[in-house]
Amino acid sequence: MCGHHVIESVRRRMIDRRSLFTGGAALAGAAAAASFAAPSAAASTSGGTLIDLTHPLSEDFPTYGGDPGFAKEKVLDFAADGLNLYNLTINEHTGTHMDAPIHFSADGQTVDEIPVANLMAPLVKIDIAARAADDPDTTLTPDDINAWISANGDLPERCCVALYSGWGAHTTTDKFRNADADGVMHFPGFHKEATDMLLENSSAIGIAVDTLSLDPGPSTDFAVHYGWLPTNRWGLECVAGLGDLPASGATLIVGAPKNVGGTGGPTRVFALT
Amino acid sequence: MCGHHVIESVRRRMIDRRSLFTGGAALAGAAAAASFAAPSAAASTSGGTLIDLTHPLSEDFPTYGGDPGFAKEKVLDFAADGLNLYNLTINEHTGTHMDAPIHFSADGQTVDEIPVANLMAPLVKIDIAARAADDPDTTLTPDDINAWISANGDLPERCCVALYSGWGAHTTTDKFRNADADGVMHFPGFHKEATDMLLENSSAIGIAVDTLSLDPGPSTDFAVHYGWLPTNRWGLECVAGLGDLPASGATLIVGAPKNVGGTGGPTRVFALT
Secondary structure, three states: OHHHHHHHHHHHHHHHHHHHHOOHHHHHHHOOOOOOOOOOOEEEEOOEEEEEOOOOEOOOOOOOOOOOOEEEEEEEOHHHHOOOEEEEEEEOOOOOEEEOHHHHOOOOOOHHHOOHHHHEEEEEEEEOHHHHHHOOOOEEOHHHHHHHHHHHOOOOOOOEEEEEOOHHHHOOOHHHOOEOOOOOEOOOEEOHHHHHHHHHHOOOOEEEEOOOOOOOOOOOOOHHHHHHHHHOOEEEEOOOOHHHOOOOOEEEEEEOOOEOOOOEEEOEEEEEO | OHHHHHHHHHHHHHHHHHHHHOOHHHHHHHOOOOOOOOOOOEEEEOOEEEEEOOOOEOOOOOOOOOOOOEEEEEEEOHHHHOOOEEEEEEEOOOOOEEEOHHHHOOOOOOHHHOOHHHHEEEEEEEEOHHHHHHOOOOEEOHHHHHHHHHHHOOOOOOOEEEEEOOHHHHOOOHHHOOEOOOOOEOOOEEOHHHHHHHHHHOOOOEEEEOOOOOOOOOOOOOHHHHHHHHHOOEEEEOOOOHHHOOOOOEEEEEEOOOEOOOOEEEOEEEEEO
16 A cells, blocks of 8 residues: 555645656657667676576566565656656565575574675576486485586685576476475476485585575475575575576675565576576 | 465465475475585676675565555464465565566556566666765765766766665665655765656666665655656666776676566666676
């Protein structure tokens, strides 16, 4: 309801103001848009190349619970009001999003409390896509971590370990949730033995998946969530675009929301290569 | 309302599942949190130092319209439900946030359509804080841009020009809106002659302010919004932390939301130095 008050206030203000400049909005609206359509896949500057790892968020993006987690209401419209503006309703754990430590703990960091030092991390990409294509219930295990280390060297300090299963290709179909007749979902996730190994033998600060949950789809105990998040490490779910990244060498930049007390939220995730 | 359905679905699912693992949540909640409290101001890796330019977002963050633009409802609680989760209601133009081109145009880019190439930009910081302390209605003019160029060289290609007025220090007081007895606000913004100069003589892709509006507080015609945004360039409002940045040399990384059709939204903004 507060949204309506905001909007009403803005609307009243706009109506008052528009009467003063008689047509400026229409003129501005007709201005030709300059062409700033740079390549959409990545941005290059002297700082490196920025790659987007974020799915577009809309009402129909699949959710863990199955019901929509995002809605928008248009409250100001350019033709009628001189500007466009929406009010949003968002379940924090929707779309490409952050699981902050407090999501599955009594006293872990809220999303605004995560130090900025923990929002940039060397990205370790572990590819289990071939196995996932054959078995949606497959998990990322200590063997996968050891295989990555054999191929790429030690895990970098304060890294994020990302599970790439290829599941991001399924966001527009039922395959993303892949629920069976009993409603049990089937998609890959981390095995608890893998995250326990990271807790014991690495300084990893985050994990990421391209599926709906850090735990595998059929999980009933959320062992990875309960083992990992209470240690003030974070998780990212529904990360996009991992397939195009190298196994090693990229840097993850996590544009998490900064809502006070938040348990996570839709997050703009980038890789810098 | 969709949020309630989502939450009810998750709640039912959690209750079903928690009965299966009898106390795991309590055990996990008691686990000691490892110390990952790195310095909160910035993160350093081989990729550079990441600096947070984002204000914490809460119900009481001041808004242009004056009413709250953010609300949260706790729908799952760790003690009762085994996890914490909120549903959020957000006016897109609240907190540190993006103005996408469509916000003040009929057919400009929506926030999800902004190319990732336009979400990283060399940061040009123009400091008018001393003037703003004496005159809250001061604006950033072509003279200020020329002074920056004289001191720092040509504007970088595809840069973001940020107005630093020192106004970020006032977010917790009425000074941030600084409304007079007639409700007219008084805070600095861009002068339209400055953004017209950028449109004509630079390849700047964005502008940023540490106040509530790209236009100065008393504006009734929103000349900067209507001149700048319809060209498919973006704006950032309520940016934090500019005071600590150099006038030249930092790179802005804009963690804008990727809501389909969105006119902007709360944004995690970083500088990479």
